[in-house]
Amino acid sequence: MSKNIGLFWLKDDFRIKKNLALAEATKNHDKVVVFYLYKNKKFEYQQAQKWWVAKSLDNFEKQLSKFNINLEVVEVRSYKQAFDQLLKKKDFSIYWNKTYEPDYLKFDDYLSKTLSSKKIKFKIFKGNILNEFNEIKKGDGTPFKVFTPFWRNAERFFSEKIPSLEKKINKCKRKTYFFKKTITINKIYPKKKWFEKFEKIWSPSEESALKELKNFINHNIKNYSEARNFPGIVGTSKLSPFIKHGQIHVETIWEECTQLKHNGVNKFLAEIGWREFNHSLINHFPHMLENNYSKKFDKFPWVKNANYLLAWQKGLTGYPIVDAGMRELYSTGWMHNRVRMIVGSFLVKHLLINWIEGEKYFKKCLLDYNQANNVSGWQWVAGCGADAAPYFRIFNPILQGEKFDKNGDYIREWIPELKFVPNKFIHKPWEIKDKKILDLGKDYPNPIVNHETARAKALNAFKKI
Ligand SMILES: Cc1cc2nc3c(=O)[nH]c(=O)nc-3n(C[C@H](O)[C@H](O)[C@H](O)COP(=O)(O)OP(=O)(O)OC[C@H]3O[C@@H](n4cnc5c(N)ncnc54)[C@H](O)[C@@H]3O)c2cc1C
Secondary structure (H helix, E strand, C coil), rough: EEEEEEEECCCCCCCCCCHHEEEEHHEECCCCEEEEEEEEHHHCCHHHHHHHHHHHHHHHHHHCCCCCCCCEEECCCCCHHHHHHHHHCCCCCEECCCCCHHHHHHHHHHHHHHHCCCCCCCCCCCCCCCHHHCCCCCCCCCCCHHHHHHHHHHHHHHHHHHCCCCCCCCCCCCCCCCCCCCCHHHHHHCCHHHHHHHHHCCCCCCCCCCCCCCHHHHCCHHHHHHHHHCCCCCCCCCCCHHHCCCCCCHHHHHHHHHHHCCHHHHHHHHHHHHHHHHHHHHHHHHHHHHCCCCHHHCCCCCCHHHHHHHHHCCCCCCCCHHHHCCCCCEEEECCCHHHHHHHHHHHHHCHHHCCHHHHHHHHHHHCCCHHHHHHHHHHHHHCCCCCCCCCCCCCCCHHHHHHHCCEEEEEEEHHHCCCCHHHHHHHHHHHHCCCCCCCCCECCCCCCCCCCHHHHHHHHHHHHC
């Protein structure tokens, strides 16, 4: 047992179960401090997540207390500056789990070199992923660009590797303090009222994540393959924010699910597979974080239209399924996957607005925002990603609504103005002639673009590239 302090650098790892770096710290040290580096600037762009992180810190602090481990939050401008300061001290060893984003991995390299040169003991562990992305490559050593063969290989590779290590956290002798200047978690809670609604919906803790998984397995996984497409029912797990912030490890999900024999299991695990694939993509092709994966889209004639963008963001496009989705996003910090595809397609194909704008707005509002899934999701929708939906396949928001929200339950939940509109008009309220039912243009907007005209324009724009 080492006499010095063991530090655990907490990023997206708000869990005790399958937290390899934290377990290693408590194995080697009597005194362990967990620290979180809070960058205010980062949350200017990820505003909803600020609430989730503050809540998670509060809950995790309580959990860690049971192990006599102190959680310290340090406000920093950059990680580099924070570590330059930290490295002036020498009486510690440090442990962390990987975060699979190119900037984090690059910083891991820098930090490893610096710590080694200063002879400070450190160890980096596998993060919240099934396979390290470098483990899954084609026979010729190049990365997969298509999901199906990627997942065939990845699934087999992981199931042959199981059981992976499950280390336990040891209880420390007493609580220890390390950083001189810390901030209270209260300082992180956002001031805006926006988040009050989240309180009623989400409970960001490891305990809730495990409960949600159990609930999903007991009630929903069986019908997942079909039910996952219908936004008006609970057909998916809603685990995404917990996965993003590491309240649950994907290995735990895998282990719990592979014991089951339902059809839904394979489909559900394949979606976890898409997350793995997306992480592989952004690390092998990091240019796609800010640019089109497919370079031919660099010449696409995107349109800049602030009014259209605002109408889309506020859920006032006049297309009920699109507006319902955008309002669900703002009210809950989450949106159903089918509707993410519909609203995304509407922005890039009906309004011809660059997917980057959509990606930015989702980043601001999503509690589950993560670089890999958001950038890849948007490029899939726009048609410029790897293994993406072809650009010319344009979602018709009326037909999508009729198919996946037949009776308009989802629409009525999020658009109170349409609550009393009869089913036959719910996806086309512009056909209502009786102002007593709906005063179009006053109660609810006229469609900002005509579907057929917008479709023709989109196809025309596509021809140019
Ligand atoms: C434009 C667009 C943007 C997106 N942005 C994000 C994002 O920022 N963060 C995010 O986690 N997901 C994103 N997704 C993927 C997907 O919509 C969400 O993961 C899913 O809706 C989360 O709900 P759930 O937990 O109930 O999913 P479930 O259906 O229960 O799936 C279980 C888990 O598998 C993963 N998963 C499911 N679907 C996908 C998918 N299509 N791609 C990758 N992983 C998936 C998630 O981790 C999810 O929690 C985006 C999709 C689109 C089309």
